[in-house]
Amino acid sequence: MASKKLSLWVFPLFLLTLLSCTKDNSKKKETIDSAATGKAQGLSLEEVRAIAKEAYIYGFPIVDNSRVQYAFFVNKLDSDYKAPWNTICNIPRVFTPKDKTIQTPNSDTPYSWIGLDLRAEPIVFTIPVIEKNRYWSLQLIDLYTHNFDYLGSRTTGNGGGNFMIAGPRWKGKTPKNITKVIYCETEIASAQFRTQLYNVADLKNVIKIQNQYIAKPLSAFLGKPEHSKIKDITYIKPLTRDQENKSLQVFNNLNFALQFCPTHPSEINLMKRFAKIGVAAGNTIDTLSLSPEIKKAMHDGIRDAWADFKQLQIKLEKGEVSPSDGYGTRAFLKNNYLFRMMAAALGIYGNTKEEAMYPAYYIDSKGDKLDGKYRYTIRFSPHELPPVNSFWSLTMYEQPSSLLVENSLNRYLLNSTMMSQFKKDPDGGLTLIIQNQSPGKEKESNWLPAPKGPFSMIMRLYWPKEKALNGSWKQPPLVKKD
Template identity: 50%
Template sequence: MTFAKPTRLLLAGVSLLLSASAWADFTASPEEARGIAKEAYLYGFPVVEMYKTLYTQAVDKTGANFKAPFNRIGNTAKVFTPKDTAFVTPNSDTPYSFVWMDLRAEPLVLTLPQIAEERYYSVQLIDLFTHNFAYLGTRSTGNKGGHFMVVGPDWKGQQPLNIDRVVRSESNIAYALYRTQLFDDKDLEKVRKIQGNYKVQTLSQYLKQPAPATPAKISWPKPTASMTDSPELFRYLNFMLAFAPAQDSEKDLLARFARIGIVAGQPFDLKALSVEQRKALDDGISDAKAEFAAFKKDQVDTHQVVSGDFFGTRDHLDNNYLYRYAGANMGIFGNSADEAAYIGYFVDSGGKPANGAKHSYTLHFAKDQLPPADAFWSLTMYDGKSKLLVANHQQRYLINSRMLPNLKRDADGGLTLYVQHSVPLKEQRSNWLPAPHGPFYAVLRLYLPKPEVANGQWKQPALTPIN
């Protein structure tokens, strides 16, 4: 079965073909189907997890997490709190702006203002596979601002003279995730003004020309509670793949997926499967989850692989679907290694899972060994079950480098942070990061990390239980 032709048709009429009653044949034996389902689950989870965010932010206008319709910008001029649930492991240092891009009809032009050199900001451009295909902002284009054009995979026009850069997405649905550094609570109004100067226009609007024909209306399927934990995932994956032409490096893989009914733009009908076929898919998904659990325990928790391995361009990930799954599972929309480094504290110095009901912990940075970052660093707390920020009476969700003047240093000039659920001693409270009364993890983020992070010269301290 080929993929180029149905993909091309679907981009013009998604809602028409998705309503068809026919669906791709399930030709794999149960044993084969189990192995294919394992592969397809690891491959498809990031795509469908991304769809959850797309739906809540750009489709469900009545939802609490709605930000803006497609091709318009939505700003959140506040820091994230435990009430924000659109995606897991959010940061609370950089108020976000959001643009969900529909590039089927024409490109979008993103205009960025000039901002002060000391303030970090970025625009992370993400395709529907969760690849970070480009960046705009402090590191990549500077703080001087400019006009940048994002084009879809099929666009063949000319670059206008006053466009600073053209970047191409391999999918017609893509995401622009803006981060604007917030210095402190008093700085919110300045951040709000910066966000107000972020502009998004279609190319025809930017050039003040007639708009091209409106593409077919998309019937977005409503998310379900089990969509990323069951074979339901394959229905949403088929839907999303209609917006991305097959890559040459994946045509054999997609042909294998077709043997269990995974075909771009086609319905995926679980009710049409036999009991044996459904069990094969369930078992394959269980196999995928088990592989990730072992990988996380043996390589992620021990820092043998790091966040920079999980996020980046397609070339960077080199079709490593386990890595891409790991990134989406633990912290979807993470930055590429050049933009930020993420160090996850899932276990303590003894290799045991972090748990605020069982222990209090310290994180000690020796003198002159604070996290090396050209922009800033931040340690943020997350609930181990929900993967969201942790509610606490202090309303403190993180400790970052902007807070250093208010933190108490050790006698030798080092810095000890207290990570625990119970209120610490009075002299330790300035350095307290509240933990939940149960499983947790913390993420140390370094924005614009210095070379000693990647080359291993700087060693992160361990999360140490207090005896």
């Protein structure tokens, strides 16, 4: 649990007890009692179900984010462990099918990860000068999964500097040698560097850049004594991804994480509503003591949340909604919690659209879902390649796992750094080949291997141009050849 100091700023820790349901003979409906506001409140089972649905949609991204953070920054026995909090871990390689913690991983750019514990004091990033044409970014992600800001080629340039990330309680003065101060809504956050890799031979240059990324607590950056030590967080056991999808324990994991999320003014009434079923910062719901009727209502609420997600996913597959709609600041999302859930469920930590866009392929040109038993092509007409200031890629994912695909070429994507290797069409266009079996040696340069079964693909446009942002450029269709 969080320290006693932490409880001074978090949403009040309600001492909630969910009682077994009783029957009101006059109203003919089951009720639930809650001490959330200091007096008993009767809730119908329909209300419990509705609130559970809302709380689940709201909380799923937070719980899943905490699951990843626990693996990356807390559990040293986890194969995906990176480094302790406030310590950069450079990964001098790209994702492969062996990486299974994050859905739809990016294999374009080697990553550097850092978990940010901002409770005691700010963290200062020192960034080196990076050559003009190499793309880099530092994506800053709060506990809600909002991308609350960026450093990088697009936003701050490649000239280097000192950038301070401060938590919501920090009230200190900004040192003179700080280039920019960025505030985070939550006490716990994470950040990920992406550094462009041109080819295998370029890896040594990427490693050199990664080794110059520095993160220090403000006191260490200033050469002063360490800020007063804050108590380590005692973490609740994270759920597996499958458990997150259906277990009532998800609400307790949400309650744990909410301790590090001071209530936003726009969500005060929402938190009061959630508290009626025991969802509140630091609270523990005794799920074993709940009546069967209450348990069913809450489970039904979770199922209702996934039903809403499925409807949104259909719109996504039809192109009526973009994956980019789920990533961004709180202001951009406008508290659209279902979009935020969509983003976390399909590919947590995606970029804000100004940083990268994600045109996706879930169906072919005839509206059929994609399967490796068929052959497909994507053709870019001359002068109609993805419009970007940096680079673009197309990555293959098997379904339903949304993970990279093992194949004989160890090729998980095609991207614009491979343009010199691609074979162009007679008119100067470019045709990419999507299928499970090799199209033959003479065509393998344009081949993206698919699995034998269901799959999807995501195109990434890094630092997209206005033509992409305003929708005047459209991704070409995926055409089935059989």
